[in-house]
Amino acid sequence: MPPRLKILLVEDSRADARLILEVFKEEKIGVDVDVVRDGEEAMDYLHKRGPFANADSPSLILLDLNLPKKDGREVLSEIKENPELKSIPIIILTTSQSDEDVMKSYKLQASCYVTKPIDLAHFVKVIRSLDEFWFSAVRFPPEPRLC
């Protein structure tokens, strides 16, 4: 059995983070998810700083845009400017429907932009398609990541 996919979920809302995990559970999606609550924690995690000294590098990041302390846009641009981190695909998962946010995210080289639907059935569909594509079909860059 191949090793389970490591996903970093950056989400400030406990309810949202839990909902994603619940849907993963209901849909029997076999991935390892670590959750951090703000942008600074996300950067600490990726740089293996402080409490995250033993964290694994994630294969994929699910990133919310509106975050406390350091927001998702800053996290995105910092990751993409960092030669060690920039090859990690980032999926923006947010409530923002603004064209500006969509545009900016792609400019900052997000892999894709997904809006959280208000309806649970839709949300489950979105998670399923993420599973089918990103968690199953996609091949990720091999470790160790080289620039």
Added chain:
Amino acid sequence: MPAENVRAPEPFLLGEKQLRQIFDAAPSGMIMVNHAGTIVLVNTQIEQLFGYERLELLGKSIEILVPQASRGKHPEYRDSYFADPHTRAMGVGRDLHGLRKDGTEIPVEIGLNPLVTDGNQFVLASVVDITERKRAEERLRITIEAAPSGMIMVDQQGKIVLVNSQVERLFGYSREELLGQMIEMLVPSAARQKHPEHRNEFSADPHALSMGAGRDLYGVRKDGSELPVEIGLNPLMSQGERFVLASIVDITERKKAEVLLQEKILELQRSNEDLQQFAYVCSHDLQEPLRVISNYTQLLANRYMGKMLDEDAHEFIEFTLDATKRMHQLINDLLLYSRVETKGKGFVEVDTNEAVEMALSNLSVAAQESNATINFSGLPLVKGDLSQLVQLFQNLIGNALKFHSELPPVVDITFDRLGDVCTFTVKDNGLGFDMKYADRIFIIFQRLHVRETYPGSGIGLAVCKKIVERHNGRLWAESSPGSGASFKFTLPSAALRRVQ
């Protein structure tokens, strides 16, 4: 040319009779006086000017023509002239008057020429009636006095020669304090030194101009305070001398209005930014908790319905989900409403036929389902924001499709043009409404029907109204229950008329 070919003209000798004819033909009055002040010769012009017959004047003292007021001094002036006779103008700087036979006085200008005949000293005075010129000057003075702006006339040296009462009022000086003073006394000290230079530049190339274009000009009052002014300069010739007539407008009020306008613009920009912020809050921050409520309620239903939850719980969950859906719709509508202003595009020429067609294609499902007929043709070109006009027609036609009676809906779109304004009418054969609600239907989130019968948040007509108002138009409705409704709105028509 050889010198011998140059020949002086023959001397031209005139007889006494011819001389007299020339004397009489002179355009100004001519009068000759001997050293005793006795009139020895007058011409026709003098007769006309003073109203005397020639014979009434000859042999009389010249003082007969001098007004009473200066008559006493006149012999003295005369004597001093004879003591040093030379060609000059009389009474320079004074106003001269002549006394007519009928006792009236006329303003005159007098030139004096000494003349010696047969060893006797005479004076030949030429007298010009300047009544007309004085009148013109008076008219100018009255005009200047009556001007609504301050008027200052300045001579070539920069001395003030004329001011009107507006200038007294503006600068707080009396006329007497200003006349004869340099114009620089009204220029603030910061600009005073350079002013004579500017003046010289102007007199080198005098032409009407508005002073200090693009600069803020100020004048200084007697009390030292400054006032913002606008100054127009006009060169003026009077009696062979150059003057500059400056018209001065106090623009304190305008400046105040400009500042106020600037403040209002900033205020508007701020409130527009607030509105943008509000729109973002709507699209994100308000949706977020709503999504959580909706998702977890659904999760609750999915996971526990039929196991731990009974029928009541099912119904409660339905109500909760329905409410969150509606709230979601309201927020989106509010966002749409706020974006009419903030996300509106510039106005271009729009073919309203095209706008209606686009609206109909967006409404095709509803139109087919209700078996609707929509009539329009040859609609005009207007100035507007195409996507907003599509939205406008879509909401109005959509409304007609929604509130139809048992008959299939028929919608007629027509227009009237009056000058630059097109009035459109969207008329339906639907339910109509009581005119007492005619204003209420345009208020955001106001509805006339319960939600169960006619779904919708009550935003459509409010958005229509806002769109029309953004196009400087007016939207209103005419109806009565059971007889359909007519929605009318005005839009600015485009210059070109559609070729039909």
